[in-house]
Amino acid sequence: MATCRLYCQFTVRRGVGIASKRSFTSHSSVASLASRRLKIDPPVEPETTSENDFILSVLRAGPSLRDTKSYLASILNPIKxxxxxxxxxxxxxxxxxxxxxxxxxxxxxxxxxxxxxxxxxxxxxxxxxxxxxxxxxxxxxxxxxxxxxxxxxxxxxxxxxxxxxxxxxxxxxxxxxxxxxxxxxxxxxxxxxxxxxxxxxxxxxxxxxxxxxxxxxxxxxxxxxxxxxxxxxxxxxxxxxxxxxxxxxxxxxxxxxxxxxxxxxxxxxxxxxxxxxxxxxxxxxxxxxxxxxxxxxxxxxxxxxxxxxxxxxxxxxxxxxxxxxxxxxxxxxxxxxxxxxxxxxxxxxxxxxxxxxxxxxxxxHGLPIRVIRQAGEIDQEKMTALLEQSFGRKLESKPFYDRLQKDLDFAIVAGDYAGAAIVTSERGSNPHDPPLTYLDKFAVLPSHQGDGTVDFLWVALHDESYGLGLTSALNPNVGGKQGRGTGRDLVWRSRANNPVNKWYYERSSGHLRLGDWVMFWCDAEERLARREAEKKEQLDGREVWRGKKRGIEGLSFVEDEERARLDRWGKIVTAIKSSWLPRKTVL
CATH class of the missing domain: 3.40.1160.10 (Acetylglutamate kinase-like)
Structure with a gap:
């Protein structure tokens, strides 16, 4: 739908301000696309194979609504x-x-x-x-x-x-x-x-x-x-x-x-x-x-x-x-x-x-990435501004930063607080259980959404948690572990109606519905790779992997041996108090 919208707007607004023989060819291509998607009368000109290829190439690009708006703004305001x-x-x-x-x-x-x-x-x-x-x-x-x-x-x-x-x-x-x-x-x-x-x-x-x-x-x-x-x-x-x-x-x-x-x-x-x-x-x-x-x-x-x-x-x-x-x-x-x-x-x-x-x-262009391990090194004013702009809510600052003083594992900051990931170490009721590595906040300024900062930040998060011990975690994050160490399962929660969840489904090892929340996790990749290798077998001459399935929205695939840890994680995750003031104080 976003692709179709792009073409409809591009056809209407590009107009006759561009004098070249291809501007007419482009319009006929766009019109033929619109006729298929919007059920309007077809253009007089017959389609050519080249035009079909062009249309298919654009459709395969699969732009999101944000991508479409950004591209249109770059050429249509003004029309240049x-x-x-x-x-x-x-x-x-x-x-x-x-x-x-x-x-x-x-x-x-x-x-x-x-x-x-x-x-x-x-x-x-x-x-x-x-x-x-x-x-x-x-x-x-x-x-x-x-x-x-x-x-x-x-x-x-x-x-x-x-x-x-x-x-x-x-x-x-x-x-x-x-x-x-x-x-x-x-x-x-x-x-x-x-x-x-x-x-x-x-x-x-x-x-x-x-x-x-x-x-x-x-x-x-x-x-x-x-x-x-x-x-x-x-x-x-x-x-x-x-x-x-x-x-x-x-x-x-x-x-x-x-x-x-x-x-x-x-x-x-x-x-x-x-x-x-x-x-x-x-x-x-x-x-x-x-x-x-x-x-x-x-x-x-x-x-x-x-x-x-x-x-x-x-x-x-x-x-x-x-x-x-x-x-x-x-x-x-x-x-x-x-x-x-x-x-x-x-x-x-x-x-x-x-x-x-x-x-x-x-x-x-990108941004420098650095890892902070002491809560006192976080610029609270800049971090607060980042979180409030990203989430569109008012942070309850004092209890939030008091909690980080006690529970911070590490924070990753992109540039001058253009984005950040805050990871805490959470414990349940049993003091003998290992702490849970919990992604408390993941935020990017609206002005940096779409410029690669989200991916740069998540890759750094992988390097410092569930990717540790693998070659793929050797990225040069200032203050980071440079890939050295043992990978840790990373867990986080998101509201069930959060539109960002589709992005999380693709990056998580699994998810589980907990009332109004969805709990996501990324397994420590080094351990997961060993376990998956053990389950690998030959079937009719083809390699088949019998691991958990990823990225299927609305479905949770939980293996029997996981029940105990997921129950423990779920109790910890649902007990974490919100960092936000009530909705009536939305920015």
């Missing part, structure tokens, strides 16, 4: 098309290039126009044919786009200049950008975008003697990101507000043959979501030598993403994707999320949602 910087790193066969071109054309139908910089591994630097090879490739890419119904403009000359921008001071925390572009240098690129054409650029730059030289495509892209941001800022002047194109880059997309950045925790399969605010050093430290052969550009692409996103808006992201998965770019555009949530249990990412070498890696 947006730009993406694309590094197209081949060589690709004609069939592979056709697939990539189709994916970029689909994005164009959704209002995102690609500015493409071409790169190939088989270009011989300094050879007599180097320049001709580069020009030939941008012409080939442009033709592939045209063959898919797009409009492309090859720009064979350089539009960036070698060396840092002399008018700007470099950020010493980031690598110096080896090229720059001035707003006046973007004239031809801007002309192409105004005409509804995708610029296709070579990795050329002008030196101080105005000679055109081949340079690293990463330098060209980094220069373009900064230059387009500066030009977009100038476009906000009253004389330029009528522009129907926003030069601010919405995405950085790196399309290559090797796929995303390999993850040590996933045995070389790609990272799903990278937090630039916390994970860069760890990725470098755990990058295995063999990956330098299988993924030779992975670390340089990570550096490029970090540099580019430092200039782009916080809502922007970078995605690294194999040429085998170009249509996944549609899902990323609409949802701004990874192909699969990085906070899902590993068991769920090995079935229908399995990760493959071609699963994209999404990179976000």
């Amino acid at each position: 098309r947006r730009a993406a910087l694309v590094k197209l790193h081949g060589p690709f066969t004609d069939r592979q290039l056709e697939s990539v071109a189709q994916g970029l054309e689909y994005l164009d139908k959704l209002g995102l126009v690609s500015v493409i910089v071409v790169e190939r591994d088989d270009w011989e630097r300094g050879s007599a044919s180097e320049r001709a090879d580069v020009i030939g490739e941008i012409m080939r890419v442009a033709k592939a786009l045209e063959d898919q119904g797009a409009r492309a403009r090859p720009i064979p000359g350089p539009i960036v200049r070698l060396g840092p921008n002399p008018a700007l001071e470099e950020d010493r925390e980031l690598e110096t950008i080896e090229a720059h572009v001035l707003p006046k240098d973007l004239t031809e690129l801007r002309s192409a975008l105004r005409s509804g054409e995708m610029p296709v650029l070579p990795p050329f730059a002008l030196d101080s003697f105005s000679r055109s030289l081949r340079v690293d495509s990463n330098d060209v892209i980094a220069a373009l990101v900064r230059g387009m941001m500066e030009a977009a800022a100038l476009d906000m002047s009253p004389s330029m507000l009528s522009e129907n194109f926003d030069l601010t880059p919405l995405r950085l997309m790196i399309i290559n043959r090797e796929g995303g950045i390999p993850s040590y925790a996933r045995s070389g399969l790609p990272h799903l979501l990278i937090n630039l605010g916390a994970e860069v050093d760890h990725i470098h430290e755990t990058f295995l030598p063999k990956w330098k052969l299988t993924h030779p550009t992975a670390l340089s692409n990570l550096r490029l993403a970090r540099t580019c996103l430092s200039y782009m808006p916080r809502t922007s992201s970078a995605v690294i994707v194999s040429h085998r998965s170009p249509k996944s770019l549609i899902a990323n555009l609409i949802t701004n999320k990874p192909a699969h949530s990085s906070s899902l249990p590993h068991a769920l990412l090995s079935g229908p949602k399995s990760i493959t070498p071609h699963t994209p890696t999404l990179i976000r």
